[in-house]
Amino acid sequence: MASMRFELGDGNTMPGVGLGTFQVKGAACEAAVTAALRAGYRHIDTAEGYGNEGDVAKGIEAAGVDRASVFITTKLWPGNPAWGMPAKTYAETIAACKNSVAKLGGSSIDLYLIHAPMAGSEKARVEQWKALVECRRLGLCKSIGVSNYGIAHLSEIAEAGLPMPAANQLELHPMNQSSALVSYMTMHKILPIAYSSLALLSSWREGYTRINGTKADEDTESSVRSVAERRGVSPARLLLRYALQKGWPCLPKTTHEARLRENIDLDSFELSTQDMAALDALESGTPFAWDAPPGQQHLDLTALP
Secondary structure (H helix, E strand, O other): OOOOEEEOOOOOEEEOEOEEOOOOOHHHHHHHHHHHHHHOOOEEEOOHHHOOHHHHHHHHHHHOOOHHHOEEEEEEOOOEHHHOEOOOOHHHHHHHHHHHHHHHOOOOEEEEEEOOOOOOOHHHHHHHHHHHHHHHHOOOEEEEEEEOOOHHHHHHHHHOOOOOOOEEEEEOEOOEOOHHHHHHHHHOOOEEEEEOOOOOOOOOOOOOOOHHHOOOOHHHHHHHHHHHHHHOOOHHHHHHHHHHHHOOOEOOOOOOHHHHHHHOOOOOOOOOHHHHHHHHOOOOOOOOOOOOOOOOOOOOOOOOO
16 A cells, blocks of 8 residues: 655645546546555546546445545646637636536545646636635635646746645656756645656556657666666556655556556555665656646647547
């Protein structure tokens, strides 16, 4: 099991490992969520843009666990004027949150995020954040945060005099540690949550679309495997334990039951200072799902419905 819990910026806590559900829909999503919960997971990550919030709810129901025991993260799709998709207004943002609560079958969302800073302008982004603050006040969500935000976007919230996000979900792994951004977040008590933790492995997003068509090279994967062999664990478990020791809750995605069990089996070993340093040394500022400098990103979600 992975028993670690992490404190969000608002004092609430969340499990260290959750099931990611990007690009998984329908019966496959339901089955993965059910299997994950039966394996001991208690965090499921979804999003309005994934089109699978209802599937997640069905999977939770089928697992037979207490809904209140499951920490759920979902995300507002903010719109993207650059794609001809108008940014959601303040009222539309609150309505979207209410819709997600209804689809997920609970009374509130544990962590509600703005999926990306794509609303088109600072004014629109700040209005959406104000709406999330109101959603929390209304009890629609317990904690609020953002995803894929850079320093410039987070600074907009600070300069507006608004409460800072409790978390920022980012692509984080040894090749993309975003040290400057993470340091800024630490100063402002914003918890980093890692996605694409396994991007350094050739099996990452196996069977699914790779954003930008990228993956790590063989030398990098060989370096990861070398550390994993020294520690006597699989490369996937190594990278997930690395994330936890960096202070990042993580969201591995798989629909294979054996891998589900493996990905949460992280309490039985610890990485040494030498292990961590070897992985830290792979830093190259190379993202695989989010490809522009902090503060100026655009998210390529062409694989989304």
